[in-house]
Amino acid sequence: MTTLTTEPVASLLSRLFAEAEASDARLWKMRENISQEQQTARMRSTSEYRELYGSMKDFYLAVSPETARLLYMLSRSIRARSIVEFGTSFGISTIHMAAAVRDNGGGRVIGTDFERAKVEQARQNLVTAGLSDLVEIREGDALQTLSHNLPDSIDLVLLDGAKSLYGQVLSLLEGHLRAGALVIADNTDYCPEYLQRVRAPNGGYLSAPLGEDVELSMRC
Numbered sequence: 001m002t003t004l005t006t007e008p009v010a011s012l013l014s015r016l017f018a019e020a021e022a023s024d025a026r027l028w029k030m031r032e033n034i035s036q037e038q039q040t041a042r043m044r045s046t047s048e049y050r051e052l053y054g055s056m057k058d059f060y061l062a063v064s065p066e067t068a069r070l071l072y073m074l075s076r077s078i079r080a081r082s083i084v085e086f087g088t089s090f091g092i093s094t095i096h097m098a099a100a101v102r103d104n105g106g107g108r109v110i111g112t113d114f115e116r117a118k119v120e121q122a123r124q125n126l127v128t129a130g131l132s133d134l135v136e137i138r139e140g141d142a143l144q145t146l147s148h149n150l151p152d153s154i155d156l157v158l159l160d161g162a163k164s165l166y167g168q169v170l171s172l173l174e175g176h177l178r179a180g181a182l183v184i185a186d187n188t189d190y191c192p193e194y195l196q197r198v199r200a201p202n203g204g205y206l207s208a209p210l211g212e213d214v215e216l217s218m219r220c
């Protein structure tokens with residue numbers, strides 16, 4: 001038995017994933033008239049990410065159920081107790097990692113998002129999940145919120161905020177990553193520079209793509 005697959009988390013997640021799926025369908029409809037090139041340029045922009053995510057503030061943009069499950073499994077298998085997440089949204093990924101921390105015996109998940117309504121809803125979802133005692137969600141731009149008060153040692157990181165900032169956020173956290181820490185980055189099709197960095201020989205990471213566009217990296 002795991003926290004993930006028992007109540008109240010199991011029912012909450014099935015509702016949240018159903019809502020996320022409906023939200024994705026609405027988003028795809030909205031994007032019908034935007035070309036792939038325009039979409040890629042927006043996702044990769046270093047100056048317009050605030051506006052971009054502001055325009056998507058009502059959308060879940062959640063990791064897939066498979067990636068979410070993987071987050072739980074990886075967090076469990078390395079016995080993670082200290083996790084940092086860039087890009088919390090409504091908290092689907094956060095719930096998976098917090099469930100793993102609970103099953104690992106306790107610890108802390110630090111999440112962050114700059115959309116106030118998302119932060120409030122994510123906090124509420126964590127209360128419903130019975131996991132709020134393990135999670136701190138910092139409201140604001142990750143470049144500020146993750147620049148201070150970090151745990152001395154971080155076991156696992158999820159990068160899932162603005163794609164153009166993955167490298168900068170990794171730099172903020174890097175000095176705190178323990179040897180063997182895992183970094184999971186979603187939607188890496190939009191961040192070739194990030195991939196170049198974590199895949200560089202002697203760059204301090206071992207890295208491999210997983211599934212569609214998820215990169216799994218380990219701090220050496």
Ligand SMILES: C[S@@+](CC[C@H](N)C(=O)[O-])C[C@H]1O[C@@H](n2cnc3c(N)ncnc32)[C@H](O)[C@@H]1O
Nearest residue numbers: 061062063087089092093113114141142161162
């Ligand atoms: C892809 S969604 C995260 C989905 C979430 N990990 C999940 O699986 O449910 C990205 C989120 O990151 C937030 N975000 C993007 N850039 C950010 C930044 N620089 N600082 C804080 N939050 C950011 C957006 O508001 C959005 O809610």
